[in-house]
Amino acid sequence: MSEATFQGDVIERSLQVPVVVEFWSPRSQASVGPVLAALSTEYAGKFLLARIDIDANPQLAQAVGVQAVPLVIAVLRGQVVPLFQGGVGEPEARQYIDQLLTVAVANGITGRAEPVGPAAPEGPAAEEDAPNPRYEKAENAIGAGDLDGAIAAYEELLKENPSDAEAKSGLARVQLVKRTQDVPADVRTRAAENPTDIEAQMLVADVDLMGGHVDDAFARLISTVQATSGDDRNAVRLHLLELFDVVGADDERVIKARRRLMAALF
Incomplete structure (x- = not known):
């Protein structure tokens, strides 16, 4: 990720999917990159991860106000949302990401990310990471601002499979957003x-x-x-x-x- 691609790869992409950005430096041993990368894989495209070397992109670091690394922010609809600074473990990073996704749903941002840069790998690994079409109806309804439609879609999925954890979590998130409108x-x-x-x-x-x-x-x-x-x-x-x-x-x-x-x- 560089200053030249930041507008397209972060700002524009944040209109459809939350973007988590880590500012790091090769001069610092502290990094949360591996933790965030593991969560990005686990969450299967619910957020896009970008890493920016502040030594190679000083103007971008200055624009964001980076004073120490690692610094992690999120971008939603082009707006910067501070997440955390310094090294954190997987449980704490997960908490920040979960809160971010809740805010994203509240703002109708429910897209799925595709990798930035080189083309995504093909074959079984790519198929495994692909968005599950099972949730497409609910996610499309959220994106259109139709919370009632999303609730109905998730409830339909849970009737088919009451143990569907993702549908259960999705339903709870949408109901929370509706209650707090x-x-x-x-x-x-x-x-x-x-x-x-x-x-x-x-x-x-x-x-x-x-x-x-x-x-x-x-x-x-x-x-x-x-x-x-x-x-x-x-x-x-x-x-x-x-x-x-x-x-x-x-x-x-x-x-x-x-x-x-x-x-x-x-």
């Missing part, structure tokens, strides 16, 4: 004044999750579970499980919150 201005006040107002508590948790405040969202709902009973408690529990699906079952924050939820219930 028109949030009442007084919802946080309502939630603060009445800990048992489950509608307000669940909506504030949704807003927190969309803003990347995952632990806050989980803690709020676990507290609400503790403060309620009967049908209200069950509704909050199910809502929290849905947010777990958004973040991902393997996320450390979800694992910890599940333990706290079990303690709150029993």
Whole structure:
């Protein structure tokens, strides 16, 4: 990736798919390139990874304001979204990517990336990494802003295969986006004044999750579970499980919150 190709390979591509950009230097031993590359392969095109050598592209580094490497940003619809600076492990990098994808869905960006530069490999490996047409109907609906259509498509997939983890996560993400489209201005006040107002508590948790405040969202709902009973408690529990699906079952924050939820219930 270079200054000459940045406009086309990053800015223009970010209109269809989130682009994650790592600024690095051969003079520094610190790098998150291997971690991001592994996640890029695992996520099968849900985001595009680009790496920029700041020594070879000083003007681009200056334009972005790079002061130390590694620096990782995202670009959505041509807008820069800071992610993190410094070396991080795979679990933490995954958290940043998952939050980025949630924001991308909220902005209707659901395309799949193809490699930048040389042509993609052919043969079995290429077929394995190709986007799954099973989810095409739902993803096209999201791209068109048809959230109800996307929800229906994911629900149809789950009827066919209730254990489809990607469809389950996709449904949870789209439902989250829909719930947070028109949030009442007084919802946080309502939630603060009445800990048992489950509608307000669940909506504030949704807003927190969309803003990347995952632990806050989980803690709020676990507290609400503790403060309620009967049908209200069950509704909050199910809502929290849905947010777990958004973040991902393997996320450390979800694992910890599940333990706290079990303690709150029993």
